[in-house]
Amino acid sequence: MCFAWQSDDRVDALFKILDDGGSATTQEIGGYLMELENLIPADDIKRQKKLLTLKCWNQDSDNEAKKNLAVKFAIEQESIYASEAPSDTHLELLLCKGFYLQETKLFDAALVDYNKGVKEAYQLENPKLIADALSLRGSMLSFQGEFATALEDLITAQHLYENLNLTYWANNNLHQLATSYRRLGDPQGALSYLLKLEQSYLDNHNPDEAMDTNLQIAFALEELEQHSQALEKYQSSYQYWKNKNNPLFQHIISVHLAGNLIKLGRVDEALSYLLTAKEYLKIEEDNAFSFMHLHFSQAYLIKNEPQKALEHLALAEPAFKISNNHRGLIELYNQRALVLADLNQWQQAYLALSHYTELHLEQDKSSMSMRTTEMRTRFDVNKIEKENSLLIEKQKQKEITLQALTRNESLQNIIIVLVGLILLIVSVFAYVQLKRKVRFKQLALTDELTKLANRRHCYAKANTSLKHAIKHRIPFAIISFDIDHFKRVNDQWGHDVGDKVLITMAGICTNLMRKSDIIGRVGGEEFLVVLPNANKEQALEIAERIVTSVAQAQWQHLTPDTPQTISAGVTSLTNETSLAQLLLKADQGLYSAKSAGRNCVRQV
Known part of the structure; x- marks a missing residue:
């Protein structure tokens, strides 16, 4: 015999198991x-x-x-x-x-x-x-x-x-x-996260997830050109899925294993893996299928069979395009240029190299600026309306109170007290909910590390200020700057010191701002300063003051013998109608400052 409350407890326990995730197998989940x-019960709608x-x-x-x-x-x-x-x-x-x-x-x-x-x-x-x-x-x-x-x-x-x-x-x-x-492009940073993640999965007895992370570690090691260590990781992943009788995962990993063997000069071994995988992988597995044929092409070119290499590239390209894999297409176009050059088809080789350069520049631009056109489709979190769950709670309490009054009028005094307590509880609950709302709003608008405005918030404030400036014909300017050689800080002293440099940089700049100014962290080491009601001369003066203050700051305790500097680009409103146009001009100024030797300001 099973009581209803026992069933409810079991249902809630099963829901928790499934919600929390973990190591349950597909068969266990089905059970x-x-x-x-x-x-x-059918009537338990929730x-x-x-x-x-x-x-x-x-x-x-x-x-x-x-x-x-x-x-x-x-x-x-x-x-x-x-x-x-x-x-x-x-x-x-x-x-x-x-x-x-x-x-x-x-x-x-x-x-x-x-x-x-x-x-x-x-x-x-x-x-x-x-x-x-x-x-x-x-x-x-x-x-x-x-x-x-x-x-x-x-x-x-x-x-x-x-x-x-x-x-x-x-x-x-x-x-x-x-x-x-x-x-x-930061495989070293990724590797530090992945090693900790793999250990966490192992400690929590999640072998499948640990092995998936092992594969990502192999990718990172390969990008760091530690090919022998990467090979060990690939081979352990391959053997794991082979032992689990999962041929799909086994052959997908064999493709990556083959690519690594090619880099180690073991071309015949690579071809052996690829030929086996070819019998199993179809274009539906577009990512593995495309890299399989790319690696075939690389192997056959090394074996002086360029025509075969070209045929495999023709099979790889549509698969890369199906998944919009730009990184894979970059590798493909570079390989095609090499194959066509080997065939003395110089015009086609030049065309393939042009495609490679175009995609590579696009990817580099995305990596450097961290500002993409997808910002246009982003929702505005400030306009999101909150569902008022407190009204529902109040309504439930009212129904309980009315039912009690109907049952026994003699308990009216007690019910009045209960209503007061309920209102008090609801008020406390409302206060807690309000604090939660404030906390989530702050999380959505603030950069966690520097406590500056994050990119979403900074761009929203900048757009508002720009529209105001255009409407009332008043000055408006922005400064785009980033930390010079910041990657060296992470490489030489570690990401913890890099974080402290970012925090210190934010503090220096905040102290130099007017109350009306807005400063935000919009990328890894990139910052944007919004200057309402500031003309180009004032903006240039502020930017130079920031550059000088940063250069003269005490960095000895963080990066001994290596003072930190920034490069800045400044622009002001002329006839622009959108923030994107101003950001592009500011970026041009920033790149000019970099080209001029860094630690300086350039105005566009």
């Missing part, structure tokens, strides 16, 4: 879902909705046909609950739909759902769902090379997961964050 179906979202996230998607069925299921369920938006149920189904659209390579459609999901999560003020939405969007954008938005999303999600003590999801997100740093 939990079946048990929940048997335990939850739990039935929760069960529906869990079913969505745990659809079988091992192959393309099953992925398409998962998309169909998610689309049908999301449309059913669309009228409830914003709600936890609709948001979970919306994000689930975006995830399966991403799995089927419909990246644009997935991004639309992720953007809607982020907006709805902020409306609900649910920190777990905010983190989930940002982590999903950031992971996809990182894979596509859109690092500006990706890093902002992943860093914010990381803070939320850690504050909520959600270790499993924090580790998953940290994995994506470390991978983003590696893709952005």
